[in-house]
Amino acid sequence: MAQQTQVFVPQPDRPPPPDTSGPLAWIRRNLFRDIPNTLMTFVGAYIIFTVVTAIVNWALIDAVWQAETRRECLDAVGRAGACWPGVAAWFENLIYGLYPKDQVWRINLGFLALVVWMVPLWLPKVASKIAIGLSAVMLYPFLASYFFLGGEKGIIWTALIAAGLAGLIWVWATALTEMRTGKPVGTWLVARLGQADTDEILQRRIKQGAALALFAMAFLMVTQISFEEVRTRFWGGLFLTLVISGIGITFSLPAGILLALGRRSKMPVISTLCTLFIELFRSVPLITILFMFNTMLPLFMPAGTEVNQLVRAIVAVCLFAAAYMAEVIRGGLQAIPSGQYEAAKSLGMNYWQTTSQVVLPQALKIMIPTIVGNFIGLFKDTTLVSIIGLFDLMNMARAVGEDTDWLGLFIEPFFVVTLIYFVFCFAMSSYSINLEKKLAAGRDRT
Amino acid sequence: MTQPSRMIEIVNLNKWFDQFHVLKDINLTVRDGEKFVICGPSGSGKSTLIRCINQLEHHQEGSIIVDGLEVEKKGKNQRLIRSRIGMVFQSFNLFPHLTVLENCTLTPILGLHMPRAEAEETAMLHLARVGIAEQAKKYPLQLSGGQQQRVAIARALTVKPKIMLFDEPTSALDPEMIKEVLNVIVELAADGMTMICVTHEMGFAREVADKVIFMDQGEIVEADAPEAFFANPTYDRSAAFLSHIL
Numbered sequence: 001m002a003q004q005t006q007v008f009v010p011q012p013d014r015p016p017p018p019d020t021s022g023p024l025a026w027i028r029r030n031l032f033r034d035i036p037n038t039l040m041t042f043v044g045a046y047i048i049f050t051v052v053t054a055i056v057n058w059a060l061i062d063a064v065w066q067a068e069t070r071r072e073c074l075d076a077v078g079r080a081g082a083c084w085p086g087v088a089a090w091f092e093n094l095i096y097g098l099y100p101k102d103q104v105w106r107i108n109l110g111f112l113a114l115v116v117w118m119v120p121l122w123l124p125k126v127a128s129k130i131a132i133g134l135s136a137v138m139l140y141p142f143l144a145s146y147f148f149l150g151g152e153k154g155i156i157w158t159a160l161i162a163a164g165l166a167g168l169i170w171v172w173a174t175a176l177t178e179m180r181t182g183k184p185v186g187t188w189l190v191a192r193l194g195q196a197d198t199d200e201i202l203q204r205r206i207k208q209g210a211a212l213a214l215f216a217m218a219f220l221m222v223t224q225i226s227f228e229e230v231r232t233r234f235w236g237g238l239f240l241t242l243v244i245s246g247i248g249i250t251f252s253l254p255a256g257i258l259l260a261l262g263r264r265s266k267m268p269v270i271s272t273l274c275t276l277f278i279e280l281f282r283s284v285p286l287i288t289i290l291f292m293f294n295t296m297l298p299l300f301m302p303a304g305t306e307v308n309q310l311v312r313a314i315v316a317v318c319l320f321a322a323a324y325m326a327e328v329i330r331g332g333l334q335a336i337p338s339g340q341y342e343a344a345k346s347l348g349m350n351y352w353q354t355t356s357q358v359v360l361p362q363a364l365k366i367m368i369p370t371i372v373g374n375f376i377g378l379f380k381d382t383t384l385v386s387i388i389g390l391f392d393l394m395n396m397a398r399a400v401g402e403d404t405d406w407l408g409l410f411i412e413p414f415f416v417v418t419l420i421y422f423v424f425c426f427a428m429s430s431y432s433i434n435l436e437k438k439l440a441a442g443r444d445r446t
Numbered sequence: 447m448t449q450p451s452r453m454i455e456i457v458n459l460n461k462w463f464d465q466f467h468v469l470k471d472i473n474l475t476v477r478d479g480e481k482f483v484i485c486g487p488s489g490s491g492k493s494t495l496i497r498c499i500n501q502l503e504h505h506q507e508g509s510i511i512v513d514g515l516e517v518e519k520k521g522k523n524q525r526l527i528r529s530r531i532g533m534v535f536q537s538f539n540l541f542p543h544l545t546v547l548e549n550c551t552l553t554p555i556l557g558l559h560m561p562r563a564e565a566e567e568t569a570m571l572h573l574a575r576v577g578i579a580e581q582a583k584k585y586p587l588q589l590s591g592g593q594q595q596r597v598a599i600a601r602a603l604t605v606k607p608k609i610m611l612f613d614e615p616t617s618a619l620d621p622e623m624i625k626e627v628l629n630v631i632v633e634l635a636a637d638g639m640t641m642i643c644v645t646h647e648m649g650f651a652r653e654v655a656d657k658v659i660f661m662d663q664g665e666i667v668e669a670d671a672p673e674a675f676f677a678n679p680t681y682d683r684s685a686a687f688l689s690h691i692l
């Protein structure tokens with residue numbers, strides 16, 4: 001019964017059957033598979049065509065581009081076309097509110113500073129990304145608030161602004177030295193002074209000295225500039241929307257993390273307080289919270305102190321957002337298996353080491369889509385501040401139609417505002433998808 | 447010759463989960479360099495016992511003394527004791543967001559304040575010892591189960607423990623990977639590490655154990671040298687159990 005062993009010869013590859021690959025095949029398979037499918041394709045195409053042509057006709061072809069008042073638009077095309085001159089006349093207000101026109105450059109410069117601050121985060125070879133991100137969150141606000149507010153600055157205020165300026169300079173110095181030599185600026189400086197091999201205490205002294213010198217220089221620079229004061233009641237439009245949602249977003253993440261950790265704490269007082277706070281703010285609509293803060297906060301303040309209305313709105317938005325963010329983070333924390341905590345404990349890590357090195361990085365990564373979803377929600381929810389009389393982007397758009405020249409012009413400004421919101425939200429959403437992909441790369445066996 | 451010093455001394459240990467009495471009057475002494483294997487049916491309290499030693503579980507009665515330090519629920523002793531004990535789990539519990547190397551340098555850098563370069567150097571030594579130095583830059587989930595468990599052993603070694611605890615280190619692994627992990631543990635044993643290993647790998651127990659401990663329903667039923675234990679178990683319970691797994 002001797003069995004002859006045979007040599008295995010693999011078959012040559014054959015091309016796939018015709019009509020199963022290529023764009024034509026895709027079209028046939030997905031759009032014209034059978035009669036109902038073909039019918040749906042035509043109905044769908046018809047609907048898309050009608051909507052798009054209607055919008056294009058209204059917004060571009062039949063639109064009026066030159067007019068002094070809405071009356072002129074109506075006389076020219078009636079309601080068939082958009083009346084853009086009204087939006088154009090109000091455009092600066094939509095973006096900057098009632099901020100004095102000759103001071104608007106300060107807003108632009110303030111936002112430019114943020115962009116400049118953040119650029120190193122996207123540069124390859126820059127290693128201190130976490131420090132740069134943190135500095136942006138902690139120091140940029142001082143710089144920006146002076147750009148936006150201006151006015152008298154006492155010594156403390158000057159020091160804070162100087163810290164902001166010094167932070168910005170440090171960020172770029174570190175980004176540059178890391179790109180060229182791979183070392184953060186402090187280490188680079190130590191090496192340049194030929195002290196790379198001396199003991200750590202001396203090295204730390206050098207770094208501290210350099211930081212102090214940088215701060216002193218920034219302090220001197222800040223004392224040299226002075227901006228005239230622009231009260232917050234002149235703030236408005238997209239600028240105000242970005243200020244409120246920007247502060248809300250930057251506050252909500254760390255506060256949400258602390259609240260979520262607090263809620264899971266083993267100390268009953270802390271966990272009860274955190275739970276109470278979260279549940280309270282989550283079970284009340286944002287509008288109600290805004291109203292409450294607007295009318296009740298002044299009652300709790302000592303007589304004579306006046307809390308500015310914008311501050312009240314920002315506090316309300318921050319607390320509301322923090323409560324929501326806390327629950328998102330808690331969801332992420334719950335997804336971390338207990339084995340991770342046990343491994344960390346058995347290695348002798350303490351609570352904060354475990355939380356910051358093991359638990360949070362994983363929890364935040366899982367929750368990126370939800371966290372960014374929350375940011376987007378918050379950005380849109382800030383439209384509610386119009387309820388207490390702040391002129392954010394949305395409220396400013398409504399104001400156009402109440403101008404005597406442009407009475408009743410509502411659709412056009414809202415159309416523009418819709419576009420602006422879409423651009424911002426879509427950018428955030430795309431960025432989150434991008435971030436997820438980047439973090440997932442190489443880390444999972446997929 | 448004097449006897450080696452006592453590394454772990456457990457006296458009259460009792461533990462309850464609510465009403466459930468998991469550990470009953472446990473007494474156990476492990477001397478420096480000794481290797482103990484614990485076996486017994488599922489739910490008998492093996493994991494709970496070794497987890498009490500580094501206080502992943504807290505006991506209610508009795509005392510545990512590790513390397514001269516009394517185990518306490520909180521405080522300085524707990525951290526000191528944990529830094530003298532390395533633990534390896536059934537499910538590896540590597541940190542999936544960190545590379546193999548970062549897994550091994552995390553505690554030395556954070557806890558022992560070792561400079562990064564030195565921490566990486568020692569970590570690479572340990573990784574080489576368990577035979578996966580070339581995987582150092584990979585993430586845990588990119589490795590096989592056996593490789594992950596070996597990383598976990600290397601990670602536990604980075605805190606320079608005097609005692610290693612293993613809780614069923616091979617029961618989540620395929621047969622051919624069991625061997626590679628056991629080999630690493632056998633080598634560690636040969637280097638004189640004190641260890642307690644919960645396992646049902648009886649071949650391993652025969653090879654390295656100084657004592658095999660059989661637990662049932664929260665009690666230590668037998669504690670004997672492996673030859674004696676396998677040849678003629680004193681109790682019917684252990685005999686029945688052995689006939690199951692051998």
Ligand SMILES: Nc1ncnc2c1ncn2[C@@H]1O[C@H](COP(=O)(O)OP(=O)(O)OP(=O)(O)O)[C@@H](O)[C@H]1O
Nearest residue numbers: 463466468486487488489490491492493494495614
């Ligand atoms: N956190 C807990 N709360 C309540 N009961 C628990 C807890 N952990 C374990 N137990 C119970 O304690 C008993 C002993 O558990 P333990 O995990 O120590 O058993 P084991 O001997 O390691 O079993 P196995 O071989 O399945 O791992 C089991 O009955 C289990 O259900």
Ligand SMILES: [Mg+2]
Nearest residue numbers: 492493494614
């Ligand atoms: Mg177990």
